[in-house]
Amino acid sequence: MNTRPLTSASDEIILNLKVLAAEKESVRRKLAVTAAKLAATAEKLAVTAREKEVVRRKLAVTAEEKESVRRSLVVTAAKLATTAEKLAMTAKEKEGVRRKLAITAAKLAVTAEKLAATAKEKESVRRKLAVTAAKLAVTAEKLAATAAKLAATAEKLAATAKEKESVRRNLVVTAAKLAIVAEEKEVVRRKLAITAAKLAVTAKEKESVRRTLAVTAKEKETVRRTLAITALKLKKSYETLEKKVLERTKSLEMAHAKEEAILLSIGDGLLATDEKGNIIFINKAAEKLLGQKSKIAVGKKFSDVIPLEDEKGAPIPLAKHPVNMVLAAGMATAALPAAYYKRKDEKRFPLAIMATPVILGGKVIGTIKVFRDITYEREIDKAKTEFVSLASHQLRTPLSTVNWYAEMLLAGDVGALNEKQQKYLDEVYRSNQRMVELVNALLDVASLELGTFIIEPEPTDICTLTENVIAEETPQIAARKLKFSFSCKKDLPLMQADPRLLRMVMQNILSNAVKYTPEKGTIAFTITLADPKHILMKMTDTGYGIPKNQQGQIFTKLFRADNVRDKDTDGTGLGLYIVKSIVENSGGKIWFTSTSEGERTGSIFYVTLPLDKVGVPAATTLKPH
Amino acid sequence: MGSITGTGAHIMNIQKTILVIEDEKSLRAALVDILLLSNFRPLEAKNGREGVVMALEAHPDLILLDLIMPEMDGRVTLEKIRADVWGANVPVLILTNLSATNGQPMDNAMTHYLIKSDWKLHDIVQKIEDVLDA
Structure with a gap:
């Protein structure tokens, strides 16, 4: 524009103005743009402000929530504290329990050790048993010898x-x-x-x-x-x-x-x-x-x-x-x-x-x-009594030991046994029982012979006593399928008798009939009066009978007839001896008839006893047979 | 002799104390074992002198008493226990191998007389329970 020199100043001014207008326009435009931008920005700000308001409100709500959360947190914290205390206590208790458990464990360990020791002892007891059995045999022999000596002494005394x-x-x-x-x-x-x-x-x-x-x-x-x-x-x-x-x-x-x-x-x-x-x-x-x-x-x-x-x-x-x-x-x-x-x-x-x-x-x-x-005789009497009681104590103590331990083993008290062990132990147990019975019978014999039996007669109902004896024998009667009958005369007077001795008589007579009668045999037992002053017991069986040539010996101590020895090995050979001793010392009688050959074998045993004074011996001591 | 049946549950026995006065160690151990198996609380004394002290201190529910013992025999032991106010009525089972033929009758109804070699352990437990129940 500057190319037209001095054309006019106004042109130049106009031009300048035009430039300025153009610049103004551009600025205006720019301003408009900026205004627009500002408006947009304002709008945005307004939106933002709104959003902020929303956010603020939300924040307010959140704050409230936060407050409530805080409160619940405080409550929870309190609860937690309580729980913590409880936990602490529980921990203590647990500690206590743990200690107790430890003690229990220790005790269990001790018990286990003891059990081990017991097992060892048992083993040794088992070994000792063998030794004891041998000793027992020796003791039994000695006892027999002593009994024989005593018998001899008694005889000498009698002779004197x-x-x-x-x-x-x-x-x-x-x-x-x-x-x-x-x-x-x-x-x-x-x-x-x-x-x-x-x-x-x-x-x-x-x-x-x-x-x-x-x-x-x-x-x-x-x-x-x-x-x-x-x-x-x-x-x-x-x-x-x-x-x-x-x-x-x-x-x-x-x-x-x-x-x-x-x-x-x-x-x-x-x-x-x-x-x-x-x-x-x-x-x-x-x-x-x-x-x-x-x-x-x-x-x-x-x-x-x-x-x-x-x-x-x-x-x-x-x-x-x-x-x-x-x-x-x-x-x-x-x-x-x-x-x-x-x-x-x-x-x-x-x-x-x-x-x-x-x-x-x-x-x-x-x-x-x-x-x-008779100071000396009194001393001898005392010695005799002491012998019987001491012998009974000494002999029975090891027998009781064997009995009890075998019993616990058999009962499975300390664990189950296998079949063989059970069987073997059963044999041990049964043999020991036989030994107990034998010792009991021998002691009865010794007591009777030495006159140390304390006799206490009292009024006794023979029928009831016999029924009790029969009740005890019932399992054996049933096992052998025997036909058994018992009758006791009504209105029998009460006997003046020592019930223990009377029982021994009844029990031996009955168990003999049961033992020595084969299966499905018949036994009849009656009690009546022989005369006004004596009762009569009669035991009839269809048993093996007693061989004729041995009938004279059956009341002999330790004697057992040949025909029953192999049928029943458990007998002691003392039962009838004891019965006869009691019966005869009470003033009664015992006898029998028996057949052991032919088709109809069997025995009938008769016993009479006075109604008064059974067990009160005529003499103070029995004479050994 | 028949078969032996196992020990059943003896739940009720757990608080009961039984004092065993017996000098023979093997017999005493057997008694203690069966009592433990039957849930009793056994106490042991190896002679009468010890037995009297334990009885009067522990006041057991029942006493098993041997007769022939060193130091103090069962008869004297029983006399001493019976002389006590508590001991006058405690049940006592005399458990002995002394022949009953020599035994004079015992002091009172709370005393029972059993021959060891004639009694099974389980029957003794049964007897204890019967006596305690009575």
């Missing part, structure tokens, strides 16, 4: 007692003989008197004869001669008689002195009284035993010389003194159950006293009392 008894009897006999001799002397003396009287009569007759002589000289002479002869004979016979009397008297005196010496020297105390109880004779042994001199004692009342007292030291009343009882009853009286005598030197000892009446011409003219110190 018998000898003493015979001495005592001899004494009584001697006394009687003395009495008889005295009587004879009296008779001789009376005869002499009669002879003298007769002589006097003869003298009178002589006188009358002399008178008659006057009548017939021949006769007189004859008579005189006869008389002379008679006189001679008479004189001779008188002299002989005199001589005889002298001799007799002398020998009687000798005999008397001898017998008095015998009486004086008897080892047992001997004391004789007259019919009033005054002492007339006391021997040396009695002097020594009683600590009394014969000179002082003779003439006094026996009860003043021998005050007796019982076990506790209380005086025994006079009426119970053997001498008074003899004088009252006129019968021999055995010793009191326990009479003691205390000497002046305070020595006290038990006495066995046997008092017998002295009877002359049917009248009691006095008593003879034989007595001795």
